[in-house]
Amino acid sequence: MSSEESLRAAALRVTRPRLALLEAVREHPHADTESLIGAVRSELPGVSHQAVYDSLRALTSAGLVRRIQPSGSVARYETRVGDNHHHVVCRSCGAIADVDCATGETPCLTASPTQGFTIDEAEVIFWGTCPECSAQPATEGTP
Amino acid sequence: MSSEESLRAAALRVTRPRLALLEAVREHPHADTESLIGAVRSELPGVSHQAVYDSLRALTSAGLVRRIQPSGSVARYETRVGDNHHHVVCRSCGAIADVDCATGETPCLTASPTQGFTIDEAEVIFWGTCPECSAQPATEGTP
DNA sequence: AATTAAAACTTGACTCACTCAAGAAAAGGG
DNA sequence: CCCTTTTCTTGAGTGAGTCAAGTTTTAATT
Numbered sequence: 351m352s353s354e355e356s357l358r359a360a361a362l363r364v365t366r367p368r369l370a371l372l373e374a375v376r377e378h379p380h381a382d383t384e385s386l387i388g389a390v391r392s393e394l395p396g397v398s399h400q401a402v403y404d405s406l407r408a409l410t411s412a413g414l415v416r417r418i419q420p421s422g423s424v425a426r427y428e429t430r431v432g433d434n435h436h437h438v439v440c441r442s443c444g445a446i447a448d449v450d451c452a453t454g455e456t457p458c459l460t461a462s463p464t465q466g467f468t469i470d471e472a473e474v475i476f477w478g479t480c481p482e483c484s485a486q487p488a489t490e491g492t493p
Numbered sequence: 494m495s496s497e498e499s500l501r502a503a504a505l506r507v508t509r510p511r512l513a514l515l516e517a518v519r520e521h522p523h524a525d526t527e528s529l530i531g532a533v534r535s536e537l538p539g540v541s542h543q544a545v546y547d548s549l550r551a552l553t554s555a556g557l558v559r560r561i562q563p564s565g566s567v568a569r570y571e572t573r574v575g576d577n578h579h580h581v582v583c584r585s586c587g588a589i590a591d592v593d594c595a596t597g598e599t600p601c602l603t604a605s606p607t608q609g610f611t612i613d614e615a616e617v618i619f620w621g622t623c624p625e626c627s628a629q630p631a632t633e634g635t636p
Numbered sequence: 637a638a639t640t641a642a643a644a645c646t647t648g649a650c651t652c653a654c655t656c657a658a659g660a661a662a663a664g665g666g
Numbered sequence: 667c668c669c670t671t672t673t674c675t676t677g678a679g680t681g682a683g684t685c686a687a688g689t690t691t692t693a694a695t696t
Contacts, residue, residue, distance in 0.1 A: 363662085363663055363664075363671095363672065363673070364663080364664095365662075365663075365672095365673065365674080366662095367673085367674075368673090382653095383653075383654085384653085396675090397674085397675095398674065398675050398676075399654095400654095400655090400656095400674075400675070400676080400677095401673075401674050401675075403653095403654070403655080404673070404674075405673090405674095408673090417564065418564070419564040419565075421560065421561070421562040421568075422562075424652090424653060424654090425564075425653085425654090438607050438608065438610040438612065440610065441613075447607070447608040447610060448608075449606075449607055449608070450606070463592075463593070464581050464590070464592055464619065464621075465581065465590040465591075465592070465624075466623070466624035466627075467581040467583065467590065467619070467621045467622065467623050467624070468621045468622045468627055469581065469619045469620070469621035470584075470620060470621050470622075471619070471620040471621070472617060472618075472619050472620075473617070473618045473619075473620065474615060474616070474617050475615075475616045475618075476607065476610070476612045476614070476615050476616075477612065477613060477614040477615075477616060478607070478610045478611045478612035478613050478614070479610065479611045479613075480609070480610050481608075481609035481610070484609075484611055506642095506643065506644070506691085506692055506693080507692080507693095508643095508644065508645080508691075508692075510644085510645075511644090525682095526682075526683085527682085539646090540645085540646095541645065541646050541647070542683090543645075543646070543647080543648095543684090543685095544644075544645050544646075546682095546683070546684080547644070547645080548644085548645095551644090567681095567682060567683090568682085568683090
């Protein structure tokens with residue numbers, strides 16, 4: 351499905367900034383807003399940062415992109431939506447990768463008492479160390 | 494264990510700002526920094542915001558408090574540490590409650606391929622609606 | 637009790653992701 | 667093509683959090 355079709359299917363107006371943005375998010379999963387502004391401008395110079403912020407919000411609430419924001423990070427976006435996948439974040443360098451949920455079900459969704467809350471989503475973030483940072487002895491934490 | 498004992502046990506210097514802060518976090522689980530500054534100052538007027546930020550960092554990295562930050566929220570803190578509990582966040586009003594992991598194990602921790610990452614923690618945030626907001630028809634905002 | 641080095645605190649400026657607001661441009665149904 | 671609505675541009679503003687320099691406090695040592 352092309353970006354234009356995706357936008358129309360979501361009843362969103364098709365504009366060049368939005369097309370460029372959706373392409374950029376597709377090509378750079380987990381990119382932050384700053385990077386996406388850069389990517390959009392490489393194709394469409396002169397697009398305002400506000401247009402990108404507005405479009406990201408529109409795309410997110412239309413369900414075309416998903417926004418993630420691990421603690422200590424700025425907002426990041428991806429086009430992989432509608433499945434139940436989660437993320438691993440490297441504590442050392444901040445790298446993010448996708449992780450499929452093994453069971454295909456939302457973990458712990460129904461098993462615990464939830465204080466009367468009605469739950470509609472379980473978001474899981476795994477924290478650890480990426481292969482590259484694992485390979486390096488100790489570039490940080492030196493006393 | 495008193496706050497003073499907790500600080501000493503963690504090899505942290507015992508200062509009045511830290512004591513007041515640790516008490517404040519104990520008394521107000523999931524409070525944000527702003528609220529904690531207020532709580533500390535109610536007991537110790539004149540404490541700088543920077544002292545609270547510094548102390549929160551020290552307490553967090555010593556493992557005496559845990560920092561949580563759901564998307565779209567500022568940082569929040571709690572003293573319940575060392576167990577494997579998670580959080581429910583209300584999409585409507587932002588209320589946060591604790592949720593025990595039903596199995597006592599970290600969900601999905603070992604089940605999925607993790608792209609070579611070494612995982613040390615799985616953080617789960619449940620999104621939904623709190624009892625109060627569920628009861629109200631569709632009136633957005635605080636009454 | 638006095639000394640001292642390191643850690644913590646105060647003060648105030650600053651950063652940066654993100655938002656707000658007003659007017660200009662464009663999308664798309666008539 | 668025209669018109670209404672939505673979106674984009676421009677530029678200022680917000681606020682949680684950080685940085686840096688200098689002073690005070692802690693607690694180990696004398």
